[in-house]
Amino acid sequence: MTLAKNVALVFGASGISGWAVTKCALSYPTPTTFTRVIGLTNRPLPLEKSGLPQDPRLELHSGVNLRGSLDEVLAQLQEKVPNLEEVTHVYYLAYSNATAYSVDVMAIRDINVGMTYNAVHAVDRLCKNLKFFVLQTGTNNYGVAVFRFQEHIEINPPLREDSPRIPSPWGDEIFYYAQVDLLKEANRGKSWKWCEVRPDQIVGHVPIPTSMTYVEPLALYLMLYRYVHGAGSTVIFPGPYTNYTHTYTSSSQDIIARSELYLSIEKPDQAHGEAFNTADSATPDPWTIVWPQICEYFGLKGQGAALEDKGWKDIDKWWVAHQGEYQRMCGEYGLRAREIPQETWTFMAAGFSFLGRDREMSLDKIRSLGFSEEYPAAAGYLKVFERLEGERIIPGKGEWRE
Numbered sequence: 352m353t354l355a356k357n358v359a360l361v362f363g364a365s366g367i368s369g370w371a372v373t374k375c376a377l378s379y380p381t382p383t384t385f386t387r388v389i390g391l392t393n394r395p396l397p398l399e400k401s402g403l404p405q406d407p408r409l410e411l412h413s414g415v416n417l418r419g420s421l422d423e424v425l426a427q428l429q430e431k432v433p434n435l436e437e438v439t440h441v442y443y444l445a446y447s448n449a450t451a452y453s454v455d456v457m458a459i460r461d462i463n464v465g466m467t468y469n470a471v472h473a474v475d476r477l478c479k480n481l482k483f484f485v486l487q488t489g490t491n492n493y494g495v496a497v498f499r500f501q502e503h504i505e506i507n508p509p510l511r512e513d514s515p516r517i518p519s520p521w522g523d524e525i526f527y528y529a530q531v532d533l534l535k536e537a538n539r540g541k542s543w544k545w546c547e548v549r550p551d552q553i554v555g556h557v558p559i560p561t562s563m564t565y566v567e568p569l570a571l572y573l574m575l576y577r578y579v580h581g582a583g584s585t586v587i588f589p590g591p592y593t594n595y596t597h598t599y600t601s602s603s604q605d606i607i608a609r610s611e612l613y614l615s616i617e618k619p620d621q622a623h624g625e626a627f628n629t630a631d632s633a634t635p636d637p638w639t640i641v642w643p644q645i646c647e648y649f650g651l652k653g654q655g656a657a658l659e660d661k662g663w664k665d666i667d668k669w670w671v672a673h674q675g676e677y678q679r680m681c682g683e684y685g686l687r688a689r690e691i692p693q694e695t696w697t698f699m700a701a702g703f704s705f706l707g708r709d710r711e712m713s714l715d716k717i718r719s720l721g722f723s724e725e726y727p728a729a730a731g732y733l734k735v736f737e738r739l740e741g742e743r744i745i746p747g748k749g750e751w752r753e
Contacts, residue, residue, distance in 0.1 A: 355439075356386045356387075356437065356439070357384055357385045357386065357439050357440060357482075357616070358385060358386060358387040358388075358389065358437045358438045358439050358440070358480075359372075359373075359376045359385045359387070359388045359389065359438075359439075359440045359441075359442065360389045360391065360432075360435075360438045360440070360441045360442070360474065360478070361373045361376070361388070361389065361390045361391060361441075361442045361444060362391050362415075362417070362441070362442065362443045362444060362445040362470050363391070363392070363443070363444040363445035363446060364390025364391055364392050364396065364411065364444075365390075365392040365393075365394065365396045365401075365557065365559060365561070366444060366445070366446060366557065366561055366563065367553050367555045367556070367557050367561060367563060367564055367604055368444040368487055368550075368553060368555075368604060368607060368608070369390065369442070369444035369445070370401075370402070370403070370555075370557045370558075370604070371555060371604035371605055371607065371608035372442045372444060372608040372611060372612065373388060373390040373403060373409070374402075374403055374404065374608070375605060375608040375609055375612060376388045376608075376612060377404055377406050377408065377409060379608075379609055379612055380612060380613060380616050380617060384612075384616060385408065385440075386408060387408050387410065387437065388406075388408055388409050388410070389410045389412065389432060389438070390403075390409070390410065390411045390412070391412055391413075391415045391431075391432075391445075392411065392412070392413045392415070393413065393414070393415065393416050393417070394413060395413040395414075396411050396413060396559065397411075398411055400558060400559060401558060401559070402557070402558035402738075402742070410432075412431040412432050413431075414427060414431055415427045415428060415431060417445055417447075417465075417466035417467075417469050417470055418447065418462060418465065418466060419469070420469075421468070421469050421472055421473065424469040424470070424473050425473050425476065425477065428473055428477060429477065435477045435478055436477065436478060436479040436480060437478075437480060438474065438477075438478040438480065438481060439478075439480050439481060439482045439483070440481075440482060440483050440484075440485075440615050440616070441470075441474050441478065441481065441483070441484045441485065442485045442487075442611060442615075443467065443470055443471075443484065443485065443486050443487065444487050445466055445467075445470065446463060446563070447459070447462045447463055447466060448563065456499075456524045457523070457524055459524075459526070460523075460524050460525075460526035460529070461526075463526045463530070464526050464529045464530060464533070467486070467529075467530045467533060467534070468533050471484065471533060471534055471537045472537060475537055475541065475543075481543040482543055482544065482619065483543060483544050483545065483546075483615040483616075483619050484534065484538075484543060484544075484545040485545070485546060485547075485548060485611045485614070485615050486530060486531065486534055486545065486546070486547045486548070487547075487548050487549075487550070487607070487611065488527035488530065488531070488547055488548070488549050488626075489527065489549055489550055489551065490510065490549060490550070490551045490552075490628075490710060490712065491525055491527060492514075492516075492525065492527050492528075492549055492626070493506060493510045493514055493517075493710070494506060494517040494521070494522060494525065495706065495708065495710045496705070496706065497517065497521060497522065497524060497525065498705050499524075500520075500521040501708070503521045504517055504521055504522075506708055506709070506710055508598065508709050508710055508711045508712070509633075509711050509712055509713035510628065510710060510711070510712045510713065511628075511712075511713045511715075511716075512549070512625070512626045512627065512628060512713075512716050516528055527547075531547055531626075534547075535624075538624075544619050544620070544622070544623035544624070545623065545624065546614055546615070546622040546623065546624070546625050546626070546627060547625070547626040547627070548607070548610060548611050548614070548626075548627050548629055549626060549627065549628050549629065549712070550602030550607045550628075550629050550630065551599055551600055551601065551602045551630060551710070551712065552599075552601075552602065552702055552706065553602055553603070553604055553607065554566055554601050554602065554603045554604065554631075554731035554732055554735065555603060555604030555605075555731070555735060556604075556735040556738050556739065558742060560689070560695070563698060564695065564698075565695070565698060565699040565702055565703075566732060566735045567689070567735070567739065567744070568670075568691045568695055568696065568699055569645075569699070570649075570735070570736055570739055570744075570745055571670070571677075571689060571691065571744070571745070572589075572666050572669075572670055573586065573645070573646060573648075573649040573651060574649060574680075574745045574746070575670065575673055575676065575677050575680065576649075576651065577649050577650055577651055577751070578676060578677075578680045579673055579676050581753065582650040582651070582751065582753055583650065583651070583652065584651055584652065585651070585652045585653075585654050586646055586651045586652070586653060586654065587654045587655075587656070587664065588638060588642050588653065588654065588655050588656045588660075588664075589663065589664045589666045589703055590638075590656060590660075590662075590663060590664070590703030590704050590707075591656055591660045591661050591662055591663075591704060591707065592655075592656040592657060592658050592659070592660045592661075593707030593708075594638065594656070594703055594704060594705075594706060594707040595637070595638045595639060595642070595655050595656035595660075596637060596638070596639055596655075596656075597637060597638075597706070597707050597708055597709050597710070598635035598637050598709045598710070598711045599635060599636075599637065599706070599709070599710050599711050600630035600631065600632065600633065600634075600635055600636065600711045600712045600714075601630060601631045601632075601636055601641070601726075601728075601731055602629060602630045602631065603631050603726055603730070603731030603734065604731075605731075605734070606629065606630070606631050606724060606725075606726060606731070607629050609722075609724060610627070610629040610717060610722050610724075611629075613721075613722045614627060614717075614720070614722070617721070618720045618721065621720050622720065625716075627716055627717045627720075628712040628713060628714055628716065628717060629714070629717060629722075630712055630714060631725060631726035631727075631728075631730065631731055632714075632725045632726060632727070632728070633711075633712075633713065633714040633715075633718075634728075635709075635711040636728035636729070638655075639655060640728045640729070641728060641729045641732065642655065644728070644729040644732075644733075645729055645732045645733070645736075648732075648733060648736055648748070650751065662704055663700040663703060663704045667691075667693075667696035667699075667700070670691065670696075683752075684746045684750060685743060686743055686744060686745070686746065687742065687743050687744055689744060
């Protein structure tokens with residue numbers, strides 16, 4: 352008897368979530384679960400620069416632009432990816448912030464819904480052996496990042512998957528709802544199954560940075576702060592008091608990836624048609640706990656925000672003002688110099704400034720299906736720092752010279 356082959360197809364393999372799923376699928380749930388792992392990107396991602404394992408099962412294919420028409424996406428997939436009919440498991444982790452940091456949040460919604468439509472209908476047509484489709488959304492299902500209408504949105508943590516959708520007009524910009532609806536519609540009468548997975552703000556790293564990451568720039572800031580001010584210096588939390596004290600549950604990229612693989616491989620029947628929160632732990636880990644720990648990693652003393660602190664403390668301007676010291680530090684320690692684009696600082700400032708309401712998630716539902724992996728508070732950040740050390744982006748802990 353020949354065991355059926357599992358083949359994973361990952362949309363958005365260069366992003367913070369897609370990269371983690373692509374990497375984890377080569378070893379989890381078992382080292383032989385998948386016979387092929389296919390990562391799709393819009394822009395080229397050379398394997399040697401990807402930070403992904405050298406594994407003969409891994410394929411990376413670029414040039415699949417989900418923002419085109421469905422016919423164009425179908426043609427690109429058929430041209431780029433051999434033997435698409437073998438694909439059994441699809442992980443949709445693509446996201447476009449093409450108009451982000453502007454006021455046009457509805458355009459972001461429309462772009463992402465269109466991309467999802469193309470991906471769902473393309474694999475439904477081309478992947479004849481499709482078994483499971485995972486859609487990753489997030490805690491904005493509960494309205495936590497609808498900044499324009501916060502006074503109209505009630506958030507009662509711990510957030511649970513059966514919470515009702517945010518009504519119109521306040522929830523109109525939440526494109527997750529339309530993504531789920533079109534996935535349900537495409538699945539009607541089909542044999543393949545699907546689920547939705549909801550992390551919170553993602554703690555993670557990709558070797559080729561995106562504008563949607565904040566841990567690397569935070570690490571670079573703390574590294575340079577120590578270089579400029581010395582070990583044992585006090586560094587103040589860069590956001591307001593509300594952000595420093597609010598409760599939430601960190602979602603690290605590896606935990607998210609493993610939960611998505613677990614649901615789709617180990618529990619496909621129970622997960623089908625359901626939504627699941629995913630996070631490092633059900634125990635809230637506010638910045639009051641995390642900030643001192645990550646500062647300590649760099650030999651610094653983390654100081655919390657004061658009650659009167661109302662906004663972002665412009666650490667991006669401090670970074671720019673100390674570029675001379677940064678270049679000197681890279682030379683002294685043999686580091687790879689990195690640029691932090693303004694879009695990244697804008698994303699980081701928004702996360703540190705606006706997400707100031709308690710929003711921890713209940714993990715009862717995913718725990719009931721047997722997924723019990725956990726990280727202690729701040730562990731996800733420390734794992735990223737270790738990766739940055741390995742890539743020579745920050746010094747190793749034992750390398751610091753005073």
